[in-house]
Structures are given as structure tokens and as C-alpha cells.
Amino acid sequence: MQLQSPYWLGLFPLLVILQLTFPNRVWVVLLVGLGGAWLCAFIWARELTHNLHLLREMRFGWAQVGDRLEERFTLVNFGWVPALWVEVADQSNLPGYQINQVRAVGSQAKNSWKTTGECTRRGLFTLGPTSLRTGDPLGLFKVEIQIPGSTALMVMPPVVPLPGIDIAPGGRAGDGKRPRPNAFERTVSASNIRKYQISDNPRWIHWPLSIRHQELYVRSFDSTPASDWWIFLDLEQKTQVGQGWNTTVEHGVILAASIADIGLRGGNSVGLVTAGEDLVWLPPKNALEQRTAILHSLALASPGSTSLADLLETARPSLRRGASLIVITPTVDGEWLKPLSLCVRVHLTPTVLLFDPLSYGASGDPAHTQLLLARLGVNPYIVRRELLDRPEAHPGHQGEWQWRVTGFGRAIPVRKPVDLGWRKVGA
Numbered sequence: 001m002q003l004q005s006p007y008w009l010g011l012f013p014l015l016v017i018l019q020l021t022f023p024n025r026v027w028v029v030l031l032v033g034l035g036g037a038w039l040c041a042f043i044w045a046r047e048l049t050h051n052l053h054l055l056r057e058m059r060f061g062w063a064q065v066g067d068r069l070e071e072r073f074t075l076v077n078f079g080w081v082p083a084l085w086v087e088v089a090d091q092s093n094l095p096g097y098q099i100n101q102v103r104a105v106g107s108q109a110k111n112s113w114k115t116t117g118e119c120t121r122r123g124l125f126t127l128g129p130t131s132l133r134t135g136d137p138l139g140l141f142k143v144e145i146q147i148p149g150s151t152a153l154m155v156m157p158p159v160v161p162l163p164g165i166d167i168a169p170g171g172r173a174g175d176g177k178r179p180r181p182n183a184f185e186r187t188v189s190a191s192n193i194r195k196y197q198i199s200d201n202p203r204w205i206h207w208p209l210s211i212r213h214q215e216l217y218v219r220s221f222d223s224t225p226a227s228d229w230w231i232f233l234d235l236e237q238k239t240q241v242g243q244g245w246n247t248t249v250e251h252g253v254i255l256a257a258s259i260a261d262i263g264l265r266g267g268n269s270v271g272l273v274t275a276g277e278d279l280v281w282l283p284p285k286n287a288l289e290q291r292t293a294i295l296h297s298l299a300l301a302s303p304g305s306t307s308l309a310d311l312l313e314t315a316r317p318s319l320r321r322g323a324s325l326i327v328i329t330p331t332v333d334g335e336w337l338k339p340l341s342l343c344v345r346v347h348l349t350p351t352v353l354l355f356d357p358l359s360y361g362a363s364g365d366p367a368h369t370q371l372l373l374a375r376l377g378v379n380p381y382i383v384r385r386e387l388l389d390r391p392e393a394h395p396g397h398q399g400e401w402q403w404r405v406t407g408f409g410r411a412i413p414v415r416k417p418v419d420l421g422w423r424k425v426g427a
Contacts, residue, residue, distance in 0.1 A: 001049050002142045004135070037138060044081050045141035048134055051079030052086065052105075054147055056130055056425040062154040069094070069117045069153070071127070071425070075103055076110040087133040094125040094153065119155045122253065122299045127151045128425050151425045156295040157250075157257045160388070165381055167229065167259070167324055168351045193217050227322050228271065228284040229263040230348075231256050231294075232311060234329035234336075235276035237303035241330055241355070241362035242385070248330035248355045251388045253298045255328050255353055260294045268324075272297060273315055275306035281315075284323070307331075312339035321347045330355035332364045337372050344376055352380035359384040 019027040055074040063069060077083055083105050090099045097117040105111040128150030134143045193206055196216035204218045233256045240248045256272065263270040269284035272294050280297045282290070308329050316339060319325070325348045327340070332354065340350060352373055357364035366382055373380045 041140035233274040276304035
């Protein structure tokens with residue numbers, strides 16, 4: 001609690017001097033009136049200082065880019081004087097998230113409201129602390145209440161569908177891919193019989209059953225085990241191109257997150273290696289927590305000084321034979337091709353996603369690198385800016401509701417937010 005203008009205190013000795021020098025009832029009335037006003041304002045501000053409380057709750061502990069963030073605020077006044085105005089000032093660092101408001105709350109009452117915002121950037125952010133600013137009706141005292149509690153909010157990169165991108169199988173034929181009906185290398189056990197498809201190998205036709213039904217049937221075998229996927233994301237600062245959201249850094253993170261999701265859903269063990277400001281080394285695993293670990297690392301990823309060539313050279317001795325090597329890079333020169341060729345020699349199967357700098361407004365042509373990769377037996381995917389500069393790259397469904405309206409006008413939720421629980425900010 002702070003006095004707004006200390007000059008008010010100077011009026012009291014002035015009025016006392018005037019009364020002693022020039023006695024008059026006017027000075028007495030003014031002295032009593034100002035004293036009473038000051039006392040009332042002091043008591044009012046003191047009551048607000050000790051009896052105003054704010055409860056801040058959030059719905060989610062993490063989100064993805066594009067998700068809706070929802071918070072609930074409850075302003076409680078336990079005192080016997082009303083707060084005619086209360087300014088709620090937020091000190092969160094989530095980009096584009098502003099919840100500053102001015103509210104009022106009566107004596108022994110509460111005021112609740114909700115705020116929503118959109119997570120527009122990946123990373124680790126803080127919600128809170130919060131402060132309340134108010135005062136007495138006469139404006140003599142200013143009251144400021146600091147609420148130090150804060151909560152970390154992790155915003156994960158989006159995961160998007162990637163049309164036309166297939167990861168080359170590692171190891172023996174069929175390794176690294178989901179079980180396929182036409183895999184030409186099988187384990188010895190046949191799981192069932194199904195109808196023939198155009199892509200099936202005629203060697204697997206079940207002739208007795210086909211003759212009986214006058215239709216071709218084939219044996220469906222168990223595929224060979226899925227191989228490890230190693231995702232190498234190139235985050236060397238000097239090779240990145242683009243501006244704002246449309247940069248090879250952001251698009252590389254989205255590609256890595258989406259490919260990891262595809263691999264884990266397909267039963268592969270997926271690992272991540274990248275060297276930005278910090279080295280990330282996540283060995284391949286096929287577990288639910290691996291997806292969270294990969295997205296967490298990608299959410300905090302930022303460019304650094306380590307080149308892709310150094311990253312491949314350093315990591316090569318630790319990679320197991322027969323693994324699928326997925327390289328995501330905007331580097332169109334050939335410095336990293338030598339360590340990549342050494343990886344091919346030790347039976348690592350690479351899949352290269354090469355950004356096209358021209359589509360990001362920079363110089364450079366990936367055609368020469370594409371030719372050199374072809375000599376290694378690698379057919380790279382040329383990734384243009386348009387592939388990820390689309391609404392699907394800005395998803396966010398964790399905090400969204402979807403409704404279906406019946407013929408009678410009733411709204412039924414068909415999708416609810418992932419987590420409906422509220423938890424206190426700072427808890």
C-alpha cells in the first residue's frame with residue numbers, strides 16, 4: 001500500500017499553522033474533513049490489501065502449436081469494503097497471449113471469468129506471475145498485490161500428415177516398414193490366407209484354395225521385425241534459410257516430429273539426433289514416453305554451430321547395422337555426403353529429405369546434391385516450402401471442442417479437450 005501523493009500530508013501542518021495564526025472555523029472544518037477523508041481512504045486501502053485474493057487455474061500442462069490455451073480466474077474479496085476497480089496484470093511470456101483486464105468485486109464476493117489464447121510458437125514458456133492493482137475511491141492510496149506463482153507451459157511442435165514420403169527400410173528387405181502383404185522377404189510362419197492383390201508375388205499363391213474357389217488366394221506371412229529409425233535433424237545456423245514461420249528450422253522440426261510419429265505408430269523404434277545450441281541424443285525406443293521425449297526435445301530445439309557432416313561422423317560408430325537413417329537438412333553442398341557414404345557401407349539405409357533453398361527465397365540448387373545422392377543409391381525427397389506452408393502445419397486440437405447439432409437443435413459434443421481438469425497456476 002502506497003500513498004499516491006505525499007503532498008496531501010503537507011496540508012495538515014499548513015492548516016494547523018493557519019489556525020494558530022489566523023483562527024477561523026474554516027481551517028478547523030478543512031482539517032477535520034481532510035483528516036477524515038485520509039483516515040477512510042487508509043482503512044479502505046488496508047482492507048483491500050489484506051482481503052483481495054486471486055485464484056488462477058489452467059486447463060492443460062502442455063499443448064501443440066495452434067492449440068487453444070484456456071485459463072480461469074477467480075477474484076475473491078473477503079473484506080467488508082468493495083473493490084470498485086481491480087487491474088489484473090499478467091507477466092506471462094507466451095507470445096501473443098494478453099489477459100490484462102480490469103474487474104470489480106463487491107464486499108465478501110467473488111468474480112470469475114475465463115480467458116483463451118492460441119499457442120503460436122513452440123518452446124517452453126511461463127504463465128504468471130500475476131499482480132493486482134487497485135485503490136480507494138478517493139485515489140489517495142494505491143494498492144498492489146504480487147502473486148508470485150507461475151507454471152511452465154511446454155508448447156510442442158505440430159505433427160502433420162506427410163503425403164508421398166516413405167522411409168527406406170533398413171537391414172534386410174522388409175525391415176523398418178510396417179507388416180506388408182507383398183513383402184518379398186518373410187519369416188517362415190504364415191499367418192493367414194487372403195485374396196490375391198496385384199502387387200503380390202505369384203510365389204505365394206495358395207493353389208489348392210484358389211482352384212477350389214476359382215479365385216486367386218495367397219499366403220499372408222509375418223513380416224520381418226521392424227528396424228530402428230534414426231532421425232538426424234540438421235540445425236547448423238549458417239545453412240538455415242527462410243523468414244518467420246517459413247524457415248527450414250521450423251519446417252525441419254515439423255518434419256522430424258511427423259516422421260517420428262509415423263515410425264512409432266508403425267511399430268518402429270525411433271531415435272533423434274540433433275545438435276543446435278544443445279546436443280540431443282535420444283536412442284531408438286518404441287514406447288509411449290519416447291514420443292513425448294522427442295516432441296519435448298524438438299520444442300526446445302534451436303540452431304547451433306555443429307555441421308551435419310560432423311554430426312554424422314561423430315554418431316556413425318554408435319549406429320547399429322541395419323537401421324534406417326533419416327536425414328533432414330537444408331545443406332545443399334556435398335560436405336556431409338562422405339560420412340553418409342560411410343554409413344551406407346556399414347549397412348545403414350538412408351532416407352534424405354533435402355530442403356529446396358529457392359522455394360524459401362534463398363540461393364542454392366539441390367540438383368547437384370541430388371545427383372551425388374543418386375550415385376549412392378539414395379533417391380532424396382526435395383522438400384519445398386509449400387509442403388509445410390499450409391493449414392495442416394498449424395494444427396491444434398487439444399483445447400478444442402467440436403459439436404454436432406441434432407435435428408431438434410440440440411448440440412452434442414463429438415470431441416472434447418484432451419484434459420478437462422483445472423489445476424492451479426504455480427502449484
